[in-house]
Amino acid sequence: MNLKIPTKTQLPLYKASPTLEPINTRQTQTARRVYIETYGCQMNVSDSELMSGILTQNGYEMVDQLEDANVVLLNTCAIRENAEEKVLNRLVHLHHRKKRQSDLVLGVCGCMAQHMKTKLIDAAPYVDFVLGPDAYRNLPMAINSVTIGDPFLGLKLDKGEDYADIAPIRVEGIRAWLTIQRGCDKMCTFCIVPFVRGRERSIPMQLLVDDVKRLVDEGFKEVVLLGQTVNSYNDGTHNFGDLLFGLSEVEGIERIRFTSPHPSDATDDLIEAMASCDKVCNYIHLPLQSGSTRVLKAMRRTYTAEAYRELVAKMRARIPNLAISTDVIVGFCGETETDFMETYNLMAEIRYDSAFMFKYSSRDGTLAHKTLDDDVSEVEKGRRLKEIIALQESVSHETNQRLIGEVVTVLVEGESRKDPDRYQGKTDGFKTTVFPKANSEVGDLVRVKVESTTAHTLIGSITK
Numbered sequence: 001m002n003l004k005i006p007t008k009t010q011l012p013l014y015k016a017s018p019t020l021e022p023i024n025t026r027q028t029q030t031a032r033r034v035y036i037e038t039y040g041c042q043m044n045v046s047d048s049e050l051m052s053g054i055l056t057q058n059g060y061e062m063v064d065q066l067e068d069a070n071v072v073l074l075n076t077c078a079i080r081e082n083a084e085e086k087v088l089n090r091l092v093h094l095h096h097r098k099k100r101q102s103d104l105v106l107g108v109c110g111c112m113a114q115h116m117k118t119k120l121i122d123a124a125p126y127v128d129f130v131l132g133p134d135a136y137r138n139l140p141m142a143i144n145s146v147t148i149g150d151p152f153l154g155l156k157l158d159k160g161e162d163y164a165d166i167a168p169i170r171v172e173g174i175r176a177w178l179t180i181q182r183g184c185d186k187m188c189t190f191c192i193v194p195f196v197r198g199r200e201r202s203i204p205m206q207l208l209v210d211d212v213k214r215l216v217d218e219g220f221k222e223v224v225l226l227g228q229t230v231n232s233y234n235d236g237t238h239n240f241g242d243l244l245f246g247l248s249e250v251e252g253i254e255r256i257r258f259t260s261p262h263p264s265d266a267t268d269d270l271i272e273a274m275a276s277c278d279k280v281c282n283y284i285h286l287p288l289q290s291g292s293t294r295v296l297k298a299m300r301r302t303y304t305a306e307a308y309r310e311l312v313a314k315m316r317a318r319i320p321n322l323a324i325s326t327d328v329i330v331g332f333c334g335e336t337e338t339d340f341m342e343t344y345n346l347m348a349e350i351r352y353d354s355a356f357m358f359k360y361s362s363r364d365g366t367l368a369h370k371t372l373d374d375d376v377s378e379v380e381k382g383r384r385l386k387e388i389i390a391l392q393e394s395v396s397h398e399t400n401q402r403l404i405g406e407v408v409t410v411l412v413e414g415e416s417r418k419d420p421d422r423y424q425g426k427t428d429g430f431k432t433t434v435f436p437k438a439n440s441e442v443g444d445l446v447r448v449k450v451e452s453t454t455a456h457t458l459i460g461s462i463t464k
């Protein structure tokens, strides 16, 4: 497995609690080889890297094939019902495997673990342990205590846990994920995240500056800052704008991205930092959720459709060629045809470069689940979703078409999956671009003249 070896100063993994000492039972008999399967968002990808860091530091070997493992960890997502169903199906498959491989240890980690708690053990009694997002320091202990019999549960949320002392293990590449903030305090009524990831906390800026310097030493050229509401970052002294300015000064980092900001926290500081720091990409993922102020209110999104529209106008005026993507939910509780049309029309007006679009999925534990009626039928949700997907497809296509003849700057990431003679990379605006290698190398910033496009890809060749 091609891994980056962490160079971060390693601090003790365990907080000063005698109950958290690892008990070395089966570890002494068999070498533990761990395979992590990651579901959901980039935050989970980043958490899996963190888990690899914790395990490697404790003498475990990470493997990239399920077949080579005797410990399998599923790092799960709980955002919509189908995300949990996917994992439950996967568990059935792994149960069969466990019957054939008697020493196989199976752990469920992450948001679904935190959401379902012991219900997960009820549904899949063969699972050996269940660890939520704030309990990853317990991983070695959970694995080692499997022989004891009872499934280990690590489900305490801890506002003090930021894992800032742990060096994640990243797969080699050009782009690195860097978690700068954990948890969320926003409490949108549809969303499970605050319940499974706990309260918001930010990692001190100086540590993040050091992290980015280390990433440069390890060969990364681009860093993506991660947080649930990444732009509400505040370490007590520095806000998100300060962080962008601070990280821009790190020599050798070529590009800085971040995801996902919350529209209500998009301050002038943020806009200024994006406009004036060359390394900060001219791209923002700005979740809209709904174009109806009435629905936004029921969602507790803390902005109106009008305020969102004005924010986009202000950002576009200050940041030339700004690419914008978004998240939209259709069929939220009480969403009428008029509300839906407001979403449709606002999307058509803003013309996003791309969008992630979802049917509302009621999540147990959220305020919407407790107090609102999930009253839009599945069929109607499906129809609304289809309509905005069709709209977005045509807008994305036209936006790409308009780039034909233009020159875009691309960070070369690696060979194109379809053609080994070509490279692929992303533009500043996060569009995938494919072009003949010429004399370029992975990690270079090259200028590519766009010659044609497919549905989601720009095709061109390197120019001066």
Ligand code: SAH
Pocket: 041, 079, 080, 190, 191, 192, 193, 227, 228, 229, 259, 260, 261, 287, 289, 327, 328, 329, 358, 359, 360, 361, 362, 363
């Ligand atoms: N602030 C986070 C949001 C994470 S959830 C971030 O942007 O990183 C990602 C998206 O999933 C949300 O923006 C929302 O559009 C969608 N989502 C969240 N809860 C949902 C639910 N109950 N049903 C459908 N979609 C949901």
Ligand code: F3S
Pocket: 184, 185, 186, 187, 188, 191, 192, 193, 194, 228, 229, 262
């Ligand atoms: Fe979820 Fe809203 Fe936070 S979508 S992650 S509660 S900003």
